[in-house]
Amino acid sequence: xxxxxxxxxxxxxxxxxxxxxxxxxxxxxxxxxxxxxxxxxxxxxxxxxxxxxxxxxxxxxxxxxxxxxxxxxxxxxxxxxxxxxxxxxxxxxxxxxxxxxxxxxxxxxxxxxxxxxxxxxxxxxxxxxxxxxxxxxxxxxxxxxxxxxxxxxxxxxxxxxxxxxxxxxxxxxxxxxxxxxxxxxxxxxxxxxx
Numbered sequence: 001x002x003x004x005x006x007x008x009x010x011x012x013x014x015x016x017x018x019x020x021x022x023x024x025x026x027x028x029x030x031x032x033x034x035x036x037x038x039x040x041x042x043x044x045x046x047x048x049x050x051x052x053x054x055x056x057x058x059x060x061x062x063x064x065x066x067x068x069x070x071x072x073x074x075x076x077x078x079x080x081x082x083x084x085x086x087x088x089x090x091x092x093x094x095x096x097x098x099x100x101x102x103x104x105x106x107x108x109x110x111x112x113x114x115x116x117x118x119x120x121x122x123x124x125x126x127x128x129x130x131x132x133x134x135x136x137x138x139x140x141x142x143x144x145x146x147x148x149x150x151x152x153x154x155x156x157x158x159x160x161x162x163x164x165x166x167x168x169x170x171x172x173x174x175x176x177x178x179x180x181x182x183x184x185x186x187x188x189x190x191x192x193x194x
Contacts, residue, residue, distance in 0.1 A: 089132070089133050089134075090131060090132075090133050090147035091133060091147060092133040092134060093148060093149075093168050096145060096167055097169065097193045097194075098145060099120075099134035099135060099136040099143040099144070099169075100118075100134075100136060101193070102136070102145075102169060102190060102193065103116055103136050103143055105189050105190075105192075105193055106140075106141070106186060106189055109185070111182070111185055111186055111189065112138075112140045113140055113141070114138060114139040114140060115138055115139045116136055116137070116138045117137045118136055119136070120132075120133075120134050120136075122135055123135050123144075130155055131147070131151055132144045132145060132147075132151075133145045133146060133147050133168075137175065139176060140176050140178050140182075141171050141172070141173060141178055141183075141186055142171070142172040142174075142175060142176070143169065143171060143172075144169065144170040144171075144172060145169050146168045146170065147168065149165075149167050151168070152167070152168045152169065153165055156170045159172055159174060162174045164186075166187070166190050169190060171183075171186055171187065
């Protein structure tokens with residue numbers, strides 16, 4: 001044989017050995033993953049006349065008893081709701097404009113409020129957790145309404161110069177590139193709302 005033939009034979013032998021080694025892995029066999037599939041569905045409790053093979057010796061094989069049902073039996077697994085309960089947001093104060101009302105006032109004043117999105121769910125514990133009552137985000141400004149002016153003040157202070165607060169309403173400019181001159185117009189419209 002030539003070296004070329006020996007190399008080809010060696011590659012084939014190695015490939016066959018690897019295939020045999022990988023193919024015999026019982027953990028990856030679908031039947032091995034379910035041992036109950038290979039077991040008979042019901043084995044007799046005892047063989048009449050003794051053990052299998054007719055030796056006459058009593059059999060000790062027993063069939064497991066079915067689990068009891070009813071009040072003393074196993075309880076049904078706890079079922080969880082398909083979706084979490086809705087988040088209960090705090091109520092905005094009486095006399096405070098809603099976030100949608102503020103956005104509509106901006107639009108009526110000729111200010112840009114493109115792509116308005118109600119993100120009030122972000123106020124709750126699964127979102128930003130800010131504790132706001134309402135939240136409308138636009139590409140120009142984000143409007144937050146809080147349950148009280150002190151909560152609004154606390155959050156506005158954390159945003160520094162990127163926000164404006166009037167009562168329980170906070171305008172946030174962090175996600176928008178609103179020019180400073182336009183910010184004053186948004187703030188004037190907000191302060192004029194009742």
